[in-house]
Amino acid sequence: MKLHKLLLLLLFVTFASTATAQSSSQLKRKKEALEREIELLQRNLDKAAQSKKLTLSEIRALNTKIRLMQSKISVINSEIKNLDNEIHENTNTVHSLQDQLSRLKKGYAGMIRFAQRNKNAYDKMMFIFAAQDFNQAYKRIKYLQQFGQYRKKQADYIQGTEKNLSYRIVILDKSLKAKSTLLREQESEQNKLAKNKNVQSSVLNKFKKQERQFSQDIVKRKRQQSAIDRQIRNAIQREIALARKQAEEAERLAAARAKADNKPVPVERAKTTSSFLTATPEAAKLSAGFENNRGRLPWPVGQGSITESFGEHTEGQASYNNDGVNILTSDGATVRAVFGGEVLFVTVIQGIYVVAVRHGEYFSIYQNLKSPTVAKGDKVETKQSLGTVATTSDGALLHFEIMRGQTKLNPEAWIAK
The missing domain is CATH 2.70.70.10 (Glucose Permease (Domain IIA))
Structure with missing residues (x-):
């Protein structure tokens, strides 16, 4: 039952991670599209700046650029939120896998101790012959066979859980690094936005002086x-x-x-x-x-x-x-x-x-x-x-x-x- 619950948890996390990956992919495409648009506007603004005359088109381009930069920051915030959810889910999964691994190892250690106590053929034969009747003896033979198979299966479970745990830790580490990168990008974009707002303020002051024209x-x-x-x-x-x-x-x-x-x-x-x-x-x-x-x-x-x-x-x-x-x-x-x-x-x-x-x-x-x-x-x-x-x-x-x-x-x- 514990293994069954663990598998359900892993399936849920895998599904949630896939959904997040799709959402992150969409956000990345949206951010790239915004970057292309901002770059195009900046090229036009650089060209307009070569002329000393301020135009309404230049003002509108600057306003549009600022709006797009705000949209880009919003997209980055959504990416960070997605990563936070992913980090939270993977952290919970890592803790669950660690607990499960500890229980599996504890159970496996008990089986090893039992196997050590009954490792020679004489002990096994005595265990079988001590049965009250033939039916019980047959059941004890099947038990010894199934015990060996179960021990091997438990060893495989432990190995699989360890691999899954290592994989989840790697993913968690990548998510933390990606979040750190996004936080730096967010700070950079906010600084750029502040500079562009200062330019916008200067342009609007210039516009007021030339409003009649x-x-x-x-x-x-x-x-x-x-x-x-x-x-x-x-x-x-x-x-x-x-x-x-x-x-x-x-x-x-x-x-x-x-x-x-x-x-x-x-x-x-x-x-x-x-x-x-x-x-x-x-x-x-x-x-x-x-x-x-x-x-x-x-x-x-x-x-x-x-x-x-x-x-x-x-x-x-x-x-x-x-x-x-x-x-x-x-x-x-x-x-x-x-x-x-x-x-x-x-x-x-x-x-x-x-x-x-x-x-x-x-x-x-x-x-x-x-x-x-x-x-x-x-x-x-x-x-x-x-x-x-x-x-x-x-x-x-x-x-x-x-x-x-x-x-x-x-x-x-x-x-x-």
Whole structure:
């Protein structure tokens, strides 16, 4: 029963260790991803620092970097917590194995003493012949045989327990060393975070002195973005009008054929923007595929960091609305389609290239490209290149939007985490 309980304990600890290892592996991957993102932001900040002029993009990149550094410290804390649990479990297992080993050795010592007292063949024969009847004599013979087998089995148990104990002690030692390393890393990251917060404070003081200039820049960019948004809305409205015309023509032809064949006229579907944009089987399939991949769509760039999120923003006295997300990436990064579809338009507005791709009733918009590699009407696949991101005074910044019909959606809810 004691051995049975020990085996159950070992199985439980092994399972718990496996679960912890999986969790630790996930945390390690998350930490590595954060490190890559922080490194990318730092490269952009180093480049921006070469210019004496402070930009809003630089401020946002610094704020994003600090947020990511805080996330990294949080991940390190989770790793330490996992190790603490692992150390606690392995410590308990080591103590249980030590107790079990002590009991096994004590029992085995008793068997050895018994064997020593009855080691010669004469004593064994006397033990058998002293039986009251044949049945008892047979049982004593079997007892002596089983005693020898049991003693060998106990010796094997002791050897196995010693090996397991040594293994657990090695694992415990590794966990303690890993925790020590993580604690040093945690301290280093906290020092880096403190330095970056000092830089942030200095930058914000500089921003306050130049707030009027930044407000003027925001107004200018709002006008520029309004012109781009107007063109996007017009293009989508034309696409909806064309889809409506095609759907109505298809219904008219279907009704005419039914009348000619003396069949009931098909019931007209409700006329909505969604029904027009998904009127064809191909468009309906694209819409369904896009919608089913919500939260799993690939990023429009291979590597990047969201420095400005979707929705309302306030910078000093100026406020504005971001209809998408701004992704800071590396110079010359390839811009990729997040899903298969058809290029709705490729246009240049005030020197900025914009590419829009239709996915049934959904649209993805990629803004701030140079040298686009697609044209209106092209069929594109998921992750296919649309061009490269342009580098401006704000860095290599891609503005990315997702729309359903004329409704703006938050891209962060659609792309993979």
